[in-house]
Structure formats: structure tokens, C-alpha cells
Amino acid sequence: MLNRKKEILIAIIAIIMMIIIGQSYIIHNQARFDGDRVCSKNPNRFYLNFNLMNKDDSETMALNEGETLHVSWQIDGGKADIVITMADEISIYRADKCVKGENADFELTVPKTGEYTTTISASHAKGWLEVKAENSESGIF
Structure with missing residues (x-):
């Protein structure tokens, strides 16, 4: 018993x-997102700093031909896909399956006027992403 x-x-x-x-x-x-997201104060800047991200996030900017996009990101954990596209056209930048230790810092010239969407799809990711537009006439980001 x-x-x-x-x-x-x-x-x-x-x-x-x-x-x-x-x-x-x-x-x-x-837990879908723990971090900071900045874009509303400056329509020409998209910034994410994330301690944990398990979702997709995107931001659309209206850009003119010849403008410069400064793109920088770093993945400190998990994995993420980063894509920049214009409307329904092919992407002007794509980084798939980025993992811990991967990063980038470069500039892209906007090929034609239109709306460009930056999308990050993350799984258990930690890191940051920043996309800033520079007007070629003013030189200001």
C-alpha cells in the first residue's frame, strides 16, 4: 500500500x-518581440533593436530615384531574413538565413522612384537593423 x-x-x-x-x-x-522599433519620427529611417524577435516586421518608405539607402544590421543570436523590395518587383537586396555573428554595412542607390519595403523575418533572433534614406540633393540621412 x-x-x-x-x-x-x-x-x-x-x-x-x-x-x-x-x-x-x-x-x-x-514572446514575439522584445526591443525598440523606431520609424514614426523620421519617415526615412527604419530602426529595430531586438533582444528577442519571433515575427516579421516591415516598413515602407517613399524614395526617389538616385537617393541612397544606408543599410546596416547585425545578428547576435537566432536567425533572420532581410529583404528590401519595390512594390511587387524583385528585391534590390536580400540576405537569407543570417545567423549569430553575421552583419552588414553598405549603401544602395535607389534605382527608380517608388515605395520600397524593408522586411525582416526573425526566429529567436537578437540584434539590430537600420535602414536610412539619404536625399541625394541634401546629403542628409
Whole structure:
């Protein structure tokens, strides 16, 4: 009888531990974004600094032919895809499956006037992304 009670107690404790571990896993995977997102103050800048990102995020900028886009990013954990496209056309920049330690810092010349969308798709990612437009006439980012 005493052994049966011990078996039941051990089974109950095991079930409780499985529930706790399962809930912790679910909560961690449901965390979609922990960080800072800046774009509304400056329509020509998209900036994300993320401690944890498990989602897609994008920002669209109206750009003129000849303007310069300064693109920089760094992935410190997890993985991310980064794409810059104009409307439904092919991308002008694409970086797939970027992982810890990968980064970039470069400039792109806008090929034609239109709306350009920068999209980052992240999974358990940590890092940052910044895209700034420079007006070729003013030289200001």
C-alpha cells in the first residue's frame, strides 16, 4: 500500500514538472518581440533593436530615384531574413538565413522612384537593423 502511494506521488510530481516545463516553453516561444522599433519620427529611417524577435516586421518608405539607402544590421543570436523590395518587383537586396555573428554595412542607390519595403523575418533572433534614406540633393540621412 505504501509503495502504491509513493508511485502515485511520483507520478503526480512528474506530471506537474512536465506542465511547468511545457508552459515555460510555450511562454518563451510566444514572446514575439522584445526591443525598440523606431520609424514614426523620421519617415526615412527604419530602426529595430531586438533582444528577442519571433515575427516579421516591415516598413515602407517613399524614395526617389538616385537617393541612397544606408543599410546596416547585425545578428547576435537566432536567425533572420532581410529583404528590401519595390512594390511587387524583385528585391534590390536580400540576405537569407543570417545567423549569430553575421552583419552588414553598405549603401544602395535607389534605382527608380517608388515605395520600397524593408522586411525582416526573425526566429529567436537578437540584434539590430537600420535602414536610412539619404536625399541625394541634401546629403542628409
